[in-house]
Amino acid sequence: MLNPADDAFLTSLAGRLPPDRLIPPEPRHLSEPRGRHHGQAGAVALPRTTQEVAAIVAACAEARVGIVPLGGGTGLVGGQVAGAGLLPLLLSLERMNGLRGIFPDENVILVEAGMILADVQAAAEAAGRMFPLWLASEGSCRIGGNLACNAGGTAVLRYGNARDLCLGIEAVLPDGSVHHGLKRLRKDNTGYDLRHLLIGAEGTLGIITAASLKLVRPPAAEGAALMAVRDPAAALDLLGRAQRRLGPLVTGFELMHRQGLDFLAETMPGLRQPFAEPPDWMVLVDLGLAEGMDPAAELEALFAEGLEAGLVSDGLVAQSGTQREQFWAIRESIPEGNRRIGSIASHDIALPLSEIPRFIPEARTALGQLADVRINCFGHLGDGNLHYNIFPAQGRTREDYDALRGEITRTVHDLVHAAGGSISAEHGIGRLKVEELERYGDPAKLAAMRAIKTALDPHGILNPGAVLKAPQN
Structure with missing residues (x-):
């Protein structure tokens, strides 16, 4: 059973620490990037040393007070915000940055x-x-x-x-x-x-x-290209050809849909678009090569092979480091464009590579039977991680879909699970996906996770309610 981080506890904790280590929570401590979820805390602890962290955790263990760790606050699954239950102590390591x-x-x-x-x-x-x-x-x-x-x-x-x-x-x-x-x-x-x-x-x-x-030694030469591909199956074929040509020298292989570029044109009109007419699908190929190799030549050869095989129809090969950065700016701006449009539901999923060409149209069809929506599917094709995000139809708002949000996510996750994929590729479980983990997780794995949590944290003070359900007081 946990206790709140109340005034009595905070007074006692302050006595164990140097001055200025406890402050009242500020808005930046209690929010997450999408602004949908807000947390609470009795105070924010700002230690400067590992010994101070140990003193804080020991005090919370003795008093049975929950701790919510906070890094940069950029997490997208609510792991850094506890909006319900007893007041926890928020533990930020922002001063331990040496x-x-x-x-x-x-x-x-x-x-x-x-x-x-x-x-x-x-x-x-x-x-x-x-x-x-x-x-x-x-x-x-x-x-x-x-x-x-x-x-x-x-x-x-x-x-x-x-x-x-x-x-x-x-x-x-x-x-x-x-x-x-x-x-x-x-x-x-x-x-x-x-x-x-x-x-x-x-x-x-x-x-x-x-x-x-x-750390690694930087590549002797780097290069990038944007290539319009026929469809996700063609993108996957092109990935295989790139790896056959260059092996581990392929650093990134990003899949993008036209919807992402359309959102950028709508929300960030000053950002230079790469194609006069955006293709339905495109890939960003990034290389880091050994000394003596020419990135532009390698990418042009890959494009020629893809063109001959009917996989690609257009392409741009970066002729300088600046142009490579411009290509990446397009890819890295897509999440901000999404945020400005406002998604109904966002999904961070992973799939076996060979399942991706089947999943994408199947999911679009299934969602089309639920509602009129726009889909922005993009992500790290090379490792099977897609960001599959659902947006309101033109002229509508995401609030219009509140009643459907759960069903939309369930539809996507059911298809991912059936394909042997993961409902959380790189963002984690946090608090927002705890129920989803219970639904789709392997029972043996979940039992082992609970046993490990109980063994190491018998009082459940560390990030209660994240990843696994918190015990009820």
């Missing part, structure tokens, strides 16, 4: 969990290296949250998820003890790997306070 060390010869960087992702990238670049986790929110998301949610992004095809880029973590466990796992080792088979248990757990099993991250 660089603890960088080892270029080892391709390793040690950072605190509150460091903004873009700052991690900049520190790596200053040392002649690259941290290859790229997200639209990289200017505000923090590395602790990236790891807690196992963030994906646009380069998973080549470099993997956040989990694959982490060598070790330091974390405070639910009893206030500190797991000192901040190692720089590629190989360490000394028992259970708590790193992989805590990564992706969304702050429900421990508070990540620092991480040891993999």
Whole structure:
């Protein structure tokens, strides 16, 4: 049974901490990017050291007070906002944003969990290296949250998820003890790997306070192309041809639908459109090549092969780094265009690659039987992650569809589940998908997850109600 973070508890906690570590919550602490869900908190804790985090967690464990961890606040599944139940303590690591060390010869960087992702990238670049986790929110998301949610992004095809880029973590466990796992080792088979248990757990099993991250040497040359493809099946065929030609040198392979470009033309008219007449489907192909290789030549050869095979009909190959950035600006602006239009329901899904060409038209047909809607399907085709978002028909608002929102999501998720996919590819479960996880999750896995949660956090103080249902008081 949990207790609220009331005045008596906060007075006691303040006595264990240096001054200015507890502040009243501000609006920025209690909201999420889409503005649909709002949280509550008795106070916001702003520790500066791991020892202070440990003291905060220990005090909450003793008093049975819930803790909601907060990174950059960019999560899209409500993991950072607790809008119901007893007042929790919000724990923000924004002041723990230091660089603890960088080892270029080892391709390793040690950072605190509150460091903004873009700052991690900049520190790596200053040392002649690259941290290859790229997200639209990289200017505000923090590395602790990236790891807690196992963030994906646009380069998973080549470099993997956040989990694959982490060598070790330091974390405070639910009893206030500190797991000192901040190692720089590629190989360490000394028992259970708590790193992989805590990564992706969304702050429900421990508070990540620092991480040891993999760096890579930047490619000698980079290039990108936009290619109009016949349909998603043609895009998948083109992906296979790109990988057959270039193997692991294909960094990204993004699928985009015309609806996304139409939304950008409507909401961001100053953004330069790549095609005079947008195709129904297009892909953004990104390469990172070895010394002596010419990205433009490789992309032109891929386009020629695709054209001969009837897969592509038009294309633009970046002739400079600036033009490559312009291509990526189109792709990375699509979520903002979506936000300005206002979705009825957004779905972060993953599918086996061969199922994607069948799923996309099947889902469109199924949704068309429910309502007149617009669909913006785009995402990371190379790793099977689609953002399948539903919008009101022209001239209508998303409020017109309130009664259908649940049925729309159920339709999409039922089709994903039937195809052997995932209802959460890279955003996590948070609080918004807890019921969905109960519906679609494997019973044995759910039972094991509950057992792990109970063993590590018997009082349920860490992010109560996220990922798994919170016990009722």
